[in-house]
Amino acid sequence: MSDTDPRSDDALLAAYASGDQTAAAPLAQRHAPRILAMAARMLNDRTEAEDVTQDTLLRLWRKAPDWQPGRAQVSTWTFRVAANLCTDRLRKRAQLQPLEPEQDLPDTAPGTLARLHASQRRTALEDALQTLPDRQRLAVILRHIHELPNPQVAEAMEISVDAVESLTARGRAALARALAPRREALIHD
């Protein structure tokens, strides 16, 4: 999947709103993967993450006629919508299911651990992410995996930059504690 369209997001949205049938595909190719990645890590459920992705872009299509260029970035706006949709689903999930007991990560002595490959590091991180409170998890995902600068994370989460810094600091500390049993293996190549 590749996007070679040279037009900016604002130009594509304006073209889409004007009836250009070639404008939707590059927008979807640019933003669907990012939204899906964020939603998948927030919800830990591929099917729900795909629903959030479709929902988010549906809202973008509906917003297109009223989109004001330069007021917000499409990337940040879609992250905000997707984050709110994820939060709604997590709240409903919490209401329907009792809290599960915390699952301990396997306790392996550093001297007996084999080197972990990148996929295992990713899995360990994704497991650890699920132990974080929702807003810490979202802040860490946007800041450290999607590498958004703090002001964009603040805009996506509709909070202040100071709040973002606090959430990411606490989130990193919590992740470090959750990953501590695997630390010696995780820092090796």
Added chain:
Amino acid sequence: MTDRDTDPSADLAADLAALKPDAVPDALMARIAEDAMLEQAFHAARATPPRPSDLLMARIARDAKRHQPRNRSDTGAWLTLVAAGVAGLMIGFGGALPDTFSLAQADYDLTPSYDFELLAEE
């Protein structure tokens, strides 16, 4: 007289010794190790993001087609043509001119409907 009184470099030696790596606090080294571990994990997550399926992209494409505004200039031209035609008929039959503003506001579906198509794989 003390060593410091006779040897001004004694303080300097003590200060330099304090800068050796083994004087770094354990807590700081622990934080550095934690940061290294986290950065490795974040890097792995960025390198292998989940990819949207073809079915998901097809659903998104379908939504885009269904919700795309009709070409405004085309719609305006069609409505003008319809209004002119109706006005001509009314004049020809000796009747009053229709309310063209209402005609313009009517939701005439004059554009062909789109068949659902899956996005071609790239």
